[in-house]
Amino acid sequence: MTRPIRALLGTALACATAVAASGCEDFLAVDNPTVIDVATVDPVADATTLAFSAQQNFAVAYGWMIMYSSWFVGEALVAETFPTRNEFGRRDVAVDNGSHNADVWQPLSVAMASTDLVLQLSLPTPESNLNIARAALYRGFSFVMMAENFCTGTVRTSAQEAGPELTTAEMLDSAVVHFTTANSVGTAAGSAAATAADRAAGLAIARAALVGRARAQLQAGRPTQAAADAAAVPAAFNFNLSYIDDLSQRTRLGNRLWQFTLDRGSITVAPAFRVTDPRVPYKAPGQHTLTPQDPSSGPFYIQNKYPTFASPIRLASKIEADYIAAEAQGTAAQLTLIAARRAANSQEAYSGATDAVSVLTELMEQRGREFYLEGKRLGDFRRNPSNVLNVPVAGSTYFKPGFAPVGSQTCYPLTTAERDNNPNL
8 A cells, every 4th residue: 555655754865866968877876765755655564564664653752742741730840930830830831832743743653654554554464463453552542642642532544534533432443443453463463473582572562452452441431441441451561662862863762851950951850759768759959950941940959760762651551450440440449559569668657548539549559659740640630530630720820920821621622723724624
């Protein structure tokens, strides 16, 4: 299938030097290594490259979304002057916010389109094709991130066809569909792939898809299905997105949270997370030499969870499955997990009230520390708004001068650019 390839890569450019003479001097012909001629792309033969490209597009989007949501739900403070970024810290994101469109919506839309590109290919042995499993996994997570972060969504295909406006429920249902594909195809690839590395990759994708599907089911209000998927995840499972330190490609290949700590000085650990807990590592002023971009943001407490451009970011894990199962199963299961996680992280035993509301609040507190700066807290807040503490309070004074009070948003609006350019909206 070439149509999606042409749409995504754009028009091919031929680069050559013509010589106005009776003979052509071949040594004057110059290839441009940064241009991909669409005529040279074989969608089937290049499916692995396209699938890994889709994976990297999601990795780019994931870093941006973690950072912006961390400001929105009070994991971090906005340590810079950009009004567009402070809108996230104030929970008052305008539809024409340029950072919202360029840093959050567009990267996620690219991830959506590039995963669709792979899934639209006519690939051999589709029931066990690792490229299909990989693309379906990241399309599922793209839908989950859109559903948890945006009030409504829409998806453009790899052919750049604009879709209708989607509700949160529709996005979560789409995530479930794609995670189901990733799980079944990944499981089959785990048995049928030609190499040990590909078989291992298939099984890892299948297990990550179980965690993703459990997450989507819980967010959609289907606890029984969520608990079943979570229980099927094997012990000690962990699935990370990898990043590298390439000086010339740090914005695409490097860890975004470290980039905006070191290079930009944008992320200050919020006071509620300046705790003695190995799950929330940070450095206080005097323990580092970095400075915030905006001095009025106060003392610069830097996150130390991702201390290099090459730091991986966890995407799915057995420990997340355990939290999903406990939340789905109720108070007794929640108290058991709370006790285990507090003990594992050198915290005193829980001594608070044991009514359902209090225990769920404590579970959300432990979950907030467990997955600090992993892009899960906004979904938690939307699912359990009364139990997720320390989110900026609507109507309260913003933490630094010169800005309006905190707003009341619980999710992001679709951007003006998307609405203006999507005929279905």
